Amino acid sequence: MAQVEFFTSAEDALFGEGGWDAVLVVSQEFALESHPELAQLVSHAASVDQRTGKEATLLLAPGLAGGRLLLAPTGDLSDDYEDVRRVYEAAEEGAKMAFRAGARAMLLLLDLPAGDPRYLNAAEVAALGVAQGLYLNPDVESQPRVRIGLMNGQDVVRLNALEAGRVAARDLCGGDPEQMAPPAFADYCVSLFAEEPVELSVIDDRQQLEREYPLLSAVSRASFNIARHAARVVRIDYNPEGEIHQTWLIAGKGVTFDTGGADLKVGGAMAGMSRDKGGAAAAAGFMKAVAMLRPQGIRVVAELGLVRNAAGSDAFVPDEIITSHAGIRVRIGNTDAEGRLVLADLLSHLREAAQGSPAPRVFSLATLTGHVVRAYGPYTGVVENSVARVSQQGQLMQQIGERWGEPVELSTLRREDFAQVAPRSESEDLLSSNNGASVNISRGHQFPQAFLLKASGLDRHQLASDLPIPYLHVDIAAAAVEKRDPLYGKPTARPVATLLAMMEEL
Known part of the structure; x- marks a missing residue:
């Protein structure tokens, strides 16, 4: 079975503490007001690549964990008929891209609008989306262990059991x-x-x-x-x-x-x-x-x-x-x-x-x-x-x-x-x-x-x-x-x- 395990991670993990090798950000707009260093990287990338923030993207990010910053956009979450599956799907796609890039210990960071009850469990749902993206059938011979560092206060004991x-x-x-x-x-x-x-x-x-x-x-x-x-x-x-x-x-x-x-x-x-x-x-x-x-x-x-x-x-x-x-x-x-x-x-x-x-x-x-x-x-x-x-x-x-x-x-x-x-x-x-x-x-x-x-x-x-x-x-x-x-x-x-x-x- 897939070897995915969740851990709680602190802010300093973004910059190499703990042996993490990628940062996966799931966001609607990538404003990242609480993380100006990441916002600056995204802004620079957007100035040279119009796809930035619109589709899953891998950025070279010296100084960050593993030198990899992955952007997983959710699209517009404010529409009346949208739901939290947008977060799940974005996290799933971003995790698959990170895995293909060689990441085996990725940090998951969410930057989403607050206050909408539809996204009350968005942080947990994103973690489950990552795990869905990384799941391999049990008959696949290579089953590498993948660590997921959670940075939005999720209950890792519950998530690991789930x-x-x-x-x-x-x-x-x-x-x-x-x-x-x-x-x-x-x-x-x-x-x-x-x-x-x-x-x-x-x-x-x-x-x-x-x-x-x-x-x-x-x-x-x-x-x-x-x-x-x-x-x-x-x-x-x-x-x-x-x-x-x-x-x-x-x-x-x-x-x-x-x-x-x-x-x-x-x-x-x-x-x-x-x-x-x-x-x-x-x-x-x-x-x-x-x-x-x-x-x-x-x-x-x-x-x-x-x-x-x-x-x-x-x-x-x-x-x-x-x-x-x-x-x-x-x-x-x-x-x-x-x-x-x-x-x-x-x-x-x-x-x-x-x-x-x-x-x-x-x-x-x-x-x-x-x-x-x-x-x-x-x-x-x-x-x-x-x-x-x-x-x-x-x-x-x-x-x-x-x-x-x-x-x-x-x-x-x-x-x-x-x-x-x-x-x-x-x-x-x-x-x-x-x-x-x-x-x-x-x-x-x-x-x-x-x-x-x-x-x-x-x-x-x-x-x-x-x-x-x-x-x-x-x-x-x-x-x-x-x-x-x-x-x-x-x-x-x-x-x-x-x-x-x-x-x-x-």
């Missing part, structure tokens, strides 16, 4: 179908948490999986006899000592490769489907950050469903009726709508864990639908159940995501969504999906939550129940990789930063 989680999420999401097949994904998690204060278990026994996770096991049926592709369920439980005030329960979809199954993906649509495990990857990354920070008063449990949806003689097929862990008879409408089957059994187990737990709240994380990409472009889609909507959980996630450069679009669950999955005969209680692609189905990213509520038994925990449980379904199909490119886009680790900030604010 970035460790983001690295794990990117590693797990980006690994190819063999590197991160279900057993290998599970092994990575075992190693990742070996020294952390969590209880981790891996279920690999086929009979146990078929008994306790019947829908998940159906998806994996054609893969069970291939040892390196056989399904796993990973459970990670962070349960600190002392009184617990709230409980987070997270289900992560980990389809390590999705052929579509019997409803085979055709026309090139199968390429990139090794990234269909982005939800489980993000859940594992979030748990890593939590485990390193060790917050008190909150228990966090994640279940990761790791399967390969393979085509083969033993593949599950449309029209099968399979009883979920929650006892719901599910008729399969389309085997390429497999992610909701995996999540439903995970959510049912987490529903049981919610019984007797203080202030439980549930999340599902998944690269679930093409419809969310069609509807929202590059943004994460969040669908609330009634309890989350009344308590404005989705709105809170949207507000926090905006500040952390991980924007969220909020959807409303409607009665039509339940009609989409209503039984069509007396033989079933629920229909998993239509028999078409979600991009061509009305409300294609909203109605899966209706299915998840019913199939998992979470619909028994509505507002009038004895235990109302807020539940957010988070569809990251459009946000899990850069540029919405499932084949070659670098994994983004969304929404790990948002979830961590949300946990801290609740």
